Amino acid sequence: MRQHPISPVTEPMQYRAIGVVRGCYVPADPEQLTRGLIRTADGTEIEAVVLGRLLTLMRRHLDLATPHLWVVYPRSREENQLHLQMVGVWEPSTLASATDSEATEQEATSGAATDAIDADQLPEGDDYFSIRGELIFTRPETGDLVIKVRQQPRPDGNRPVPFKLQLRGEIPLEHLRHFVALDLRRQGQQIAVERFEVIGPVAERGNRGGKARRPGGDKGGPAKPKGHGRAVTRQGR
Numbered sequence: 001m002r003q004h005p006i007s008p009v010t011e012p013m014q015y016r017a018i019g020v021v022r023g024c025y026v027p028a029d030p031e032q033l034t035r036g037l038i039r040t041a042d043g044t045e046i047e048a049v050v051l052g053r054l055l056t057l058m059r060r061h062l063d064l065a066t067p068h069l070w071v072v073y074p075r076s077r078e079e080n081q082l083h084l085q086m087v088g089v090w091e092p093s094t095l096a097s098a099t100d101s102e103a104t105e106q107e108a109t110s111g112a113a114t115d116a117i118d119a120d121q122l123p124e125g126d127d128y129f130s131i132r133g134e135l136i137f138t139r140p141e142t143g144d145l146v147i148k149v150r151q152q153p154r155p156d157g158n159r160p161v162p163f164k165l166q167l168r169g170e171i172p173l174e175h176l177r178h179f180v181a182l183d184l185r186r187q188g189q190q191i192a193v194e195r196f197e198v199i200g201p202v203a204e205r206g207n208r209g210g211k212a213r214r215p216g217g218d219k220g221g222p223a224k225p226k227g228h229g230r231a232v233t234r235q236g237r
Contacts, residue, residue: 004122005017009181012179012180013132013200013202014146015132015133015149015151016130016133016149017147017149017190018073018131018188019071019072019127019131019184020090020122020124020127021126022070022126024065024067024068025038025039025058025064025068026039026045027130033055034055035048035049036049038084038126044063044189046082046083048070048084048085048086049085049086050222052056054131054161061095069090069091069120069122070089070090071086072084072086073087074191076165076166079082080189081189082186082191083084093120099156125185127185127186128185129183129185129186130181130183131149131167131200132149132179132180133165133179133180134147134148134150134179134202135147135177136148136164136176136177138172138173138175138176143168144168145166145167145168145171146167146207147164147167147180148162148163148164148167149162149163149164164203167184167192168190168191168193169184171193171196175198177201177202178198178199179200179201180196180199182196183196
């Protein structure tokens with residue numbers, strides 16, 4: 001079992017968007033735990049849904065009246081509003097005490113590795129996110145960023161549509177259309193960059209007409225995502 005809920009990177013251009021958020025999960029319906037919100041210590045209420053085996057773990061082994069460190073996938077549904085897909089919980093002190101086989105399986109899913117209380121804390125701290133993808137929008141003077149994240153093909157061969165994350169941080173325009181690795185921290189309903197690394201340019205993909213995409217869009221500037229004004233064509237600082 002892993003010593004950390006976020007797996008190590010295995011490829012230089014490995015896409016991902018994952019993080020941890022500590023808070024109390026409040027279901028919209030006490031009888032149906034799949035939808036609700038995470039209420040954090042700073043009073044932020046973040047819309048959330050529960051995925052996969054975490055649902056069984058929550059029902060059998062977790063006290064939802066107390067805060068937990070949830071493993072989540074971030075999404076941007078609306079501007080300035082974070083949405084989280086809950087896929088696990090990092091709480092070795094609780095999960096390691098489970099004795100039935102189903103709970104043991106859930107330990108592995110959630111990354112529990114030891115029954116030590118100290119193991120409930122991560123080196124990166126609470127509200128840490130790791131996001132890796134293509135920088136498709138940046139406005140350094142306002143701190144607006146958009147990262148495109150591609151997902152792995154499903155077992156049936158279908159390829160999920162890439163999704164875009166609206167973030168906060170300053171990355172120079174020269175890195176537009178490059179693959180970047182970001183360490184971030186949640187601030188209220190937003191995720192802000194603490195550190196970034198530019199991995200390299202992203203190969204262009206041809207459109208349906210067979211012509212390669214122009215990196216700068218129609219007027220030589222970055223593409224304009226939904227909810228943002230036109231991107232500047234010079235660094236503001």
